Amino acid sequence: MTHLPFIVASYAITLVVVGWFTVDAWARMGRARRRLAALDRRPQR
């Protein structure tokens, strides 16, 4: 395969950025859900 380092770098950057956003979004949702459950005693959605 020609230009392999450029191809690997492109895919790696894409996966790292998208992966970081995904992990951050799900972790943030989990934190908010737990904190809200602790504060708000109404049935959770």
Added chain:
Amino acid sequence: MSASQAFPVPSRNLHRFANPGRFLRLSGRLLPWLATIGIALSAVGLGWGLTLSPADWQQGDAVRIMYVHVPAAWLASFGYANLAAASIAALVWRHPLADLAAAEISPVGAGFTAICLATGSLWGKPMWGAWWVWDARMTSVLVLFFLYLGHIALVRAFDDPQRGARAGAILALVGVVNLPIIKFSVEWWNTLHQGASITLTGAPTMAPAMLWPLLLVAIGAMFGFAALVVARTRAAVMERRIRGLLLARAQEGEAA
């Protein structure tokens, strides 16, 4: 039939989703579908593009960078159009969730614009012999990246979140002028960047063996983008509720 029945008022329909509880219920059901479809389509498209699609006769295997660069470029503009739509909903109809959605779209849009710029640079070096040129297309996408960063900074720059959201919405709407500049830059100016291979009005100038994986990744990335924005907006809605509860408790404590 009255005029309002014949032509539904957008704000009335939009405000059906303004209730945070309803939004959390609906988005909770929608999110797994968006994420699953996004991951599945992107994985199939990227696998296809990396292994089964042919190399280009001029560019060789460097053309495979297209399968990440082009969807990121489309999403950079698509994300900004959504940011502008959310800003209109916030400014004109005072939709309570539009401010939150706008604040969550801009970091994701900035991320995809950064991917577009970085992968474009990695494509440009072996093809043009330069990491960067001040070409109209590349410069206008760089301006888009700065508009996203400006929006992120502006909505967080005020003590009053509503003032920050309003300033951010105005910036987002002013920045919309950059979207047609990005789209038509390759026609209006002499650019090193190639013209569009896929248009809404004409047949694509790309081989089907390359076009299908590209479209799969693009559609998958769009679902992924939507999943990220919905997930972040859900978190923001819950965080706002937490702040409200803490404030109410603090006020109760002061009153007692």
